[in-house]
Amino acid sequence: MKTQSRLEKVLASGALAVTSEVGPPRGAIPEKVKEKASLIKDHVDAINVTDNQTAMVRMSSWAAGVIIKQMGLDPILQMVTRDRNRLAMQSDIIGAYSMGINTMMCLSGDHVKFGDHPMANGVFDLDSIQLVQAVRKMRDEGKFQGGADIKSPPKMFIGAAANPFADPFELRVMRLAKKIKAGADFIQTQCIFNLDKFEKYMEMVCDRGLDEQVHLLAGITPMKSAGMARYMKNKVPGMDVPDDVIKRMEGVSKEEQPEEGIKIAIESIERLKKVKGVHGFHIMAIEWEEKVPQIVEKAGLFPRPVV
Amino acid sequence: MITAEQKPLKEIIEYISPYDRILLVGCNECVTVCAAGGRKEVGLLASALNLHSLKQGRTIDIKEITLERQCDPEYVEELVSEIDRADAILSMACGCGVQTIAERYKEKPVFPAVNTKFMGASQSQGIWVERCQGCGDCLLGITGGICPVARCSKHLLNGPCGGTSDGKCEIAPDVDCAWCLIWERLKALGMEKRYEEIMEAKDFRPAGGGGPRKIIREDLSL
Numbered sequence: 001m002k003t004q005s006r007l008e009k010v011l012a013s014g015a016l017a018v019t020s021e022v023g024p025p026r027g028a029i030p031e032k033v034k035e036k037a038s039l040i041k042d043h044v045d046a047i048n049v050t051d052n053q054t055a056m057v058r059m060s061s062w063a064a065g066v067i068i069k070q071m072g073l074d075p076i077l078q079m080v081t082r083d084r085n086r087l088a089m090q091s092d093i094i095g096a097y098s099m100g101i102n103t104m105m106c107l108s109g110d111h112v113k114f115g116d117h118p119m120a121n122g123v124f125d126l127d128s129i130q131l132v133q134a135v136r137k138m139r140d141e142g143k144f145q146g147g148a149d150i151k152s153p154p155k156m157f158i159g160a161a162a163n164p165f166a167d168p169f170e171l172r173v174m175r176l177a178k179k180i181k182a183g184a185d186f187i188q189t190q191c192i193f194n195l196d197k198f199e200k201y202m203e204m205v206c207d208r209g210l211d212e213q214v215h216l217l218a219g220i221t222p223m224k225s226a227g228m229a230r231y232m233k234n235k236v237p238g239m240d241v242p243d244d245v246i247k248r249m250e251g252v253s254k255e256e257q258p259e260e261g262i263k264i265a266i267e268s269i270e271r272l273k274k275v276k277g278v279h280g281f282h283i284m285a286i287e288w289e290e291k292v293p294q295i296v297e298k299a300g301l302f303p304r305p306v307v
Numbered sequence: 308m309i310t311a312e313q314k315p316l317k318e319i320i321e322y323i324s325p326y327d328r329i330l331l332v333g334c335n336e337c338v339t340v341c342a343a344g345g346r347k348e349v350g351l352l353a354s355a356l357n358l359h360s361l362k363q364g365r366t367i368d369i370k371e372i373t374l375e376r377q378c379d380p381e382y383v384e385e386l387v388s389e390i391d392r393a394d395a396i397l398s399m400a401c402g403c404g405v406q407t408i409a410e411r412y413k414e415k416p417v418f419p420a421v422n423t424k425f426m427g428a429s430q431s432q433g434i435w436v437e438r439c440q441g442c443g444d445c446l447l448g449i450t451g452g453i454c455p456v457a458r459c460s461k462h463l464l465n466g467p468c469g470g471t472s473d474g475k476c477e478i479a480p481d482v483d484c485a486w487c488l489i490w491e492r493l494k495a496l497g498m499e500k501r502y503e504e505i506m507e508a509k510d511f512r513p514a515g516g517g518g519p520r521k522i523i524r525e526d527l528s529l
Binding site: 086108110111113114122124125126127128129130133134145161162163166167168171174175177178181182190237238 | 460461462463464465466467468469470471472473474477478484487490502503505506507508509511
């Protein structure tokens with residue numbers, strides 16, 4: 001084991017891992033973090049804590065992560081390179097690790113244009129791959145990105161994101177290979193709605209033997225309505241929602257659409273369980289955390305292993 | 308070249324309104340090419356300012372001069388004969404020109420009439436696009452001649468991010484994804500393998516992180 005991470009232990013045991021996420025509140029409301037985490041606590045191995053997602057200011061990811069840690073759960077510290085330079089990121093990593101957080105996700109982050117401070121300067125001192133490199137260097141070499149020794153270095157289990165659907169498709173596996181080379185231990189993918197395309201991607205991943213080098217968690221998002229499906233298809237960059245998924249959502253009454261969305265999510269998990277290289281699932285139920293237990297149970301992923 | 312755009316007339320008027328005698332100084336270099344502050348624009352701005360002051364019932368005296376190069380002390384020296392007859396200087400050069408004048412003529416207020424924008428190239432008639440951020444450590448040799456520092460919205464050295472679709476950047480449908488361009492170019496050159504080499508974290512000292520930058524050429528300096 002490289003770390004004390006519960007996620008690492010679950011993955012090493014060969015079980016399919018389950019993660020989900022909690023978006024911190026836009027205010028000093030620690031109860032909100034606890035409430036969201038409580039909804040999913042028994043059904044996941046670790047909880048991603050997003051970092052100013054969609055470029056909106058929120059409670060800091062490490063602070064919300066500490067609240068979750070204090071509940072006896074396992075947060076995954078998300079960190080975007082948009083808001084902080086390499087000094088700030090490394091100090092936050094040491095701080096988070098000192099508070100018991102041992103798993104993190106390295107991301108570049110949505111462009112500030114999409115958030116509530118479009119006038120802000122995006123930092124991007126490092127990109128996501130360089131952040132993975134830096135965290136690995138801290139853990140494996142005990143050195144800061146700048147080269148100096150760290151007394152008692154933080155040992156993080158390192159995650160990165162992959163979007164199998166963004167253009168150009170031919171680059172996507174190469175980009176994954178690059179993240180693995182940089183030091184990613186696990187990968188969480190963008191929401192998967194186009195299963196055929198994802199299976200093709202995974203074939204290419206396995207052809208290169210990358211499934212042996214990284215744990216890939218497939219991203220699952222239940223859709224609440226046909227409107228949400230259309231929005232994700234048309235408005236969210238890099239998202240691939242096939243027309244037949246939208247038709248299926250539109251094919252049932254408005255009241256039944258949430259249930260249909262959950263059915264699609266469960267069926268997707270069932271199908272993706274059989275795909276070589278898929279080592280678990282990352283369930284992103286956006287402002288719909290209460291549905292995660294149902295999805296996990298119906299997809300046969302409950303109870304969670306004790307490690 | 309350095310590109311620039313004229314400031315809103317209202318802002319320029321606010322700067323010069325306390326003064327009666329204005330020395331309006333253009334530059335014959337970059338701002339002439341991008342039609343922001345050359346001889347022609349100096350004439351147009353002078354007319355607009357004169358017209359505005361006439362409407363206000365006052366007259367101002369505007370002396371028009373366009374220097375060969377406003378960022379060069381040798382040419383800025385040419386203003387010596389005019390400077391005593393001016394209450395203020397209005398410069399249509401980039402920020403480098405404005406500062407060269409301010410340094411030479413310390414007793415006169417100098418105001419910028421343009422916003423200096425970026426180092427860019429002409430894309431087509433009337434359109435200039437950003438191509439360089441002067442990072443001081445040129446990467447173009449390994450990125451197929453397309454700069455990710457200047458052209459990727461997140462300055463990613465290991466792109467593209469997950470937000471690209473149809474070769475366009477997530478920030479706007481009319482912005483090319485720099486990394487899609489780099490990838491196409493590497494393919495055309497048969498250099499696909501290069502993509503998987505990780506570009507290490509950038510040293511920002513040559514990019515200005517080490518303080519104001521300076522070039523000293525001992526072979527040329529006196």
